[in-house]
Amino acid sequence: MGLFNKKPAPTGLETAENVTSGATTVVPSQNVSNTDLNKQSHLESSIVQASETSQKNVDSQHQQAVSRGSSSAGDVDVQNEKAHGDGLLPSAADQEAEYPSGLKLGLITLALCLSVFLVALDNTIIATAIPKITDHFNSLGDVGWYGSAYLLTTCALQLFFGKMYTFFSIKYVYLTAIFIFEVGSAVCGAAPTSEALIVGRAVSGVGSAGIFSGALVIIAYTVPLVKRPLFTGFIGGMYGIASIAGPLMGGAFTDGPGWRWCFYINLPFGAVTLLVIFFFFQSPNRVSEAKVSWRERAHQLDLGGTAVFIVDIVVCLLALQWGGSTYPWSNWRIILCLTLFGVLTVVFIVIQYFMKEHATVPFGIISQRSVAAASWFAFTVGGAFFVLIYWVPIWFQAIKGATAFKSGIDSLPMVLGVVIASILGGALTTALGHYWPFYWLSVILSSIGAGLLTTFEVHTGHEKWIGYQALYGLGVGFGMQQALVTVQAVLPLEKVPTGTALVMFMQTFGGALFVSVAQNVFNNRLISEIPKYAPGVDPEIVVHVGATSLKEQIPARFLDGVQYAYNIALTDTWYISVAMASLSVIGAIFIEWKSVKGMKPGAMAA
Incomplete structure (x- = not known):
């Protein structure tokens, strides 16, 4: 990576580089005056060097790189060099000096992992607590909103937080997200009514929208380039652990101190994260944070586009939440929501086009080949994974007669595969140094694993349900974090927050979209299969009984037929995951073959 000169404080300047036939040589940077910085911004000049000779060499190298332009597709190095010349990125020397190590790095990493764990935990911990909550509030009709209120605000605000991380202090935006999440958790824990609980879930969702992407942005400014995939893997692993720990902890709290502790548990751990990040993480000094008028900042944040996008996502998810369950798809409410979704999507695209570089999703980012491919990959992998993580435990409950707690344990092979x-x-x-081989490994393993899961039968033994889950989990684990590595790899460091938020949104939206699709597929298949295998049983009763209560609520003479129908409905639903896992190959095909070794920090913020 070249030699680095130590500097006492960050200046927000990057190195000049020698781009030659795929290799990148980092030239040591020196202090730059304001006059030189202005020249860099307008002329893309090189950084002033200690001697006249080295100055001429660097100028020559930089001008050669810029003159080559980016005429060939995917010439990201030249684009990154332009960003360096503009003084938007930290210099190699500055970044080397800024990276924490030892106990400090360990504490920051632990805090980030803990915050991501809490956000992922909040997605699933409520699942096993919902029966008790509905008993407490007598609010069976609100069950859908306990999950969707959280999901709505999370999806709608993820891209906005990407803009916030770009133009404001990374540290304080992240701390704000944690604080909002904590407030929402406190409201949920103390909720006197079902309505208050729904409000608390929505507030928590706002905070969660900025936490996961913020953790990855902090990693980009905390860990040397070549080590970032490893640390990204740690954070991705925490998400998998939380996915399985949620139902287990939810059941334990519900049976023990009470369901309110499903939310109170977030408070002490969130406080630890707040303190560690506040005292140990030093937010980088970036040109994008320079003080500007409120009008200019509002323009940079694309508030109009953000408002349209939020409403767009809300009406889309409302249609998916209501359609086929609360209201038939032909109901005017569903038609209105879907129509608004289509119109607002077009409006949002038009706004993004005219906002240019200040767009919430700049075309310069989303049109970059690897960013587009990674976003698609995240969308498909998220859709496939969330369908199975929600519906495999139901198979254990309905077919094997497991409790909610036991079904979580039986699902461990999948999640352990993801974590490992x-x-x-x-x-x-x-x-x-390469991430693209793991895309292909992910596509192969997850597609085969998901396909094998659809072969489950009522009497499938443990050797199959353990092995098939583990195979699918390994496939997801090898690929899920690679989309984040890729986006950060091919974008200049100051665009990493937007790129990271985009990938996280696509993954979350894919999960939200296809979990709703799976719900409709399952209900329709179950209703159609019950009359075939359990004639005399009202399908609507089976749908509303719940998986854990089949043996208690269904007469013994009908139970085998109901379980057979349940198995068909579930395995047919899992074909959604097979399709999405297979379609992820499109992302793998178009990913550029980049290396994280020998590249400049900031140019590949993996």
Whole structure:
């Protein structure tokens, strides 16, 4: 990576580089005056060097790189060099001096992992607590809103937080997101009514929208380039652990101190994260944070586009939440929501076009080949994974008669596969320097694993349901974090927040979209299969009984037929995951073959 000169404080300047036939040589940077910085911004000049000779060499190298332009597709290095010349990125020397190590790095990493764990935990911990909550508030009709209120605000605000991380202090935006999440958790824990709980869930969702992407942005400014895939793997692994720990902890709290502790548990751990990030993480000094008028800042944040996007996502998810369950798809409410979604999507695209570089999703970012491919990959992998993580436990409950707690334990092979492969994939990417092989490994393993899961039958033995889950989990784990590594790799460092937020949104939206689709597929298949295998049983009763209560609520003479119908409905629903896992190959095909070794920090913020 070249030699680095130490500097006492960050200046927000990057190195000049020698781009030659795929290799990148980092030239040591020196202090730059304001006059030189202005020249850089307008002329893309090189950084002033200690001697006249080295100055001429660097100027020559920089001008050669710029003169080559980016006429060939995917010439990201030249684009990155332009950003460096503009003084938007930290210099190599500055970044080397800024990276924490030892106990400080350990504490920051632990705090980030803990915050991501809490956000992921909040997605699933409520699942096993909902029966008690509905008993407490007598609010069976509000069940759908306990999950969707959180999901709505999370999806709608993820891209906005990407803009916030770009133009405001990374540290304080992240701390604000944690604080909002904590406030929402406190409201949920103390909720006197079902309505208050829904409000608290929505507030928590606002905070969660900025936490996961913020953790990855902090990693980009905390860890040297070549080690970032490994640390990204740690964070991805925490998400997998939380996905399975949620139902287990929810059941334990509900049976023990009470369901309110499903939310109170966030408070002490969130406080630890707040304190560690506040005292140990030093937010980088970036040109994009320079003080400007409120009008200019509002323009930079694309508030109009953000407002349209939020409403767009809300009406889309409302249509998916209501359609086929609360209201038939032909109901005017569903038609109105879907129509608004289509119109507002067009309006949002038009706004993004005219906002140019200040757009919430700049075309310069989304049109970059690897960013587009990684976003698609995240969308498909998220859709496939969330369908199975929600519906496999139901198979254990309905078919094997497991409790909610036991079904969580039986689902461990899938989640352990995700965790192990996330960490192993990150470590191997760091060691090998390439992330693209893991896309293909992910596509192959997850597609085969998801396909094997659809072969489940009522009497499937443990050797199959353990092995098939583990195979699918390994596939997801090897690929899930690679989209984040890729986007950060091919974008200049100051665009990493927007790129990271985009990938996180696509992953979350994919999950939200296809979980809703799966709900409709399952209900329709179950209703159609019950009359065939359990004639005399009202399908609507089976749908509303719940998976854990089949043996208690369904007469023994009908139970085998109901379980058979349940198995068909579930395995047919899992074909959604097979399709999405297979379609992820499109992302793998178009990913550029980049290496995280020998590249400049900031140019590849993996």
